[in-house]
Amino acid sequence: MIVDALRTLLPGLVIDPIVTADGQETLFVQTDRLIDVCRLLRDRPELGFNFLADLTAVDFWPREPRFEVVYLLASPAARLRLKVAVPGSAARLPTVQSVWPAAGWLEREVWDMFGIEFDNHGDLRRLLMPEDWQGHPLRKDFPVQIRLRPRSSEPLQVSEEEFRANLAKDRAARAANPGTGR
């Protein structure tokens, strides 16, 4: 029913409903139509998927396309799983923040853990791992246990000028991107 509605609303859309083990309605969407589909799913009153329950990715390495990005949606009447296949060689997707603002941190987490980039995200930094971490831990080719050399750092020596300059830089960055984060 959702597939039919989407097909009539977006002519030319290639959309594959797939049969899943748990009986949950699941759709595969092309990357370039993702935003259109999401917007329709949210805005059409007969669909009404205004709630993004979760956004995550699964790595199927060594299979290609390697990643599946999964959007778990809910409306007051039904649930829907939306999927996008992402190749490992060009792991890029448009952000859905304009549809569901909640996607901001969830996409950051996907980038942090899988290295999938989100275009026009605006704040694509690591969320859970340290900023200087190398690699993306939830990829299947990332080792489970790794040893890092212990690092040491000199005690922080900041002059008054450096402190003020740093503060001004921080403030400018935040003014350029108000609201959440820097």
Add this chain to the structure above:
Amino acid sequence: MPEIRTETMTINMGPQHPSTHGVLRLVLELDGETVVSASPTIGYLHTGIEKTAEQKKFQQVIPLVERMDYLSAQSNSFAYSLSVERLLGLEMPDRVKWIRVLLAELQRINSHLVWLGTHAMEVGAISVMLYCFRERELLLDINERIAGFRMFPSYIRVGGLRDDLPRGFHEAVTQFLDTFPTKLNEYEGLLTRNEIYVKRTRGVGKLSKDECIGLSLAGPIGRASGWNYDVRKIFPYSGYDTFDFDVPVGTDGDVYDRYLVRIEEMRQSVTICRQALSRITPAGVFAADAPTVVPPPKDRVYTEMEALIQHFLIYSQGFTVPVGEAYVPVEGARGEHGFYVVADGTNRPWRLKARSPSLLACQALPRMIVGGLIADVIAVIGSIDVVMGDVDR
């Protein structure tokens, strides 16, 4: 009059701060006492549970996930078990469903008591904390009774429950349910019409209904803003549709309404617990009839060859889960709480993703505190009830 030169001040709150409920760091920019901008930094408690779970057998994941949202441990194992059971195609017997519902509601009360105590203490009402922890002790005693472990019982498992209910369980729960509503009135007497508390919370940290939907704040925060979304009512699981209860909904979406919603939720939980308890027989079936998933009882292991083999297989290799994926959320103490489980046909999950309501609440934090006073930051953090173990996972 000469113009006074003013400038904003950037301060760092956390990661170790008594009222950040764990290790949440906030970089706040202040103009006098007003918050101009806020950036939460998280990840200090990240332990890689999702990566670890990929190395564990399905049943071994239960203790791991219970440590995510450590204040409502059984809501984690409940949600995880439901997802895996959906993949296995297991349907629970009624008695197991009722016991799970009872435990989930006791867990909700337990978690809300910690929230109420710490939140009230942070805005200055210290005695409430002492009373809340007094009642929570009774709930931890019940956990100890069923599993010997007070915080993380690992009692709800894939395929049912670990064991049958212990002797004296009904009496302990009845005793708690009989005394608790009176205690709840006591807490309300201390706070609901307390002028200081009302002044510190009313109109503070407001969120509109649309903002809550956009930011996915499904749970007490969304309901306080008038978004009537409760997984127990909309997507019932484990037989919640057979229980009679109301979902409290607020209107203002401020800290005070979140307080009222959670207090009323505790009252509703008590009525659900009473209904569940009346349906549970003191002894009976405590797991599904699934010999490949549920280990056979010990007396059969010692006397029957088949049971011994089954026991050995389950404890050495675990059970395999057919290829597929499932997400069956529950209504946890902090909102919709679920596990997206992907299975590849082996005995270990290929991918496990927790939907963490606290993470989304942290994301929404700047919306609630920017423009308010620095003192209100504490009240707002308390009102969204984040558990950092659930945020960082």
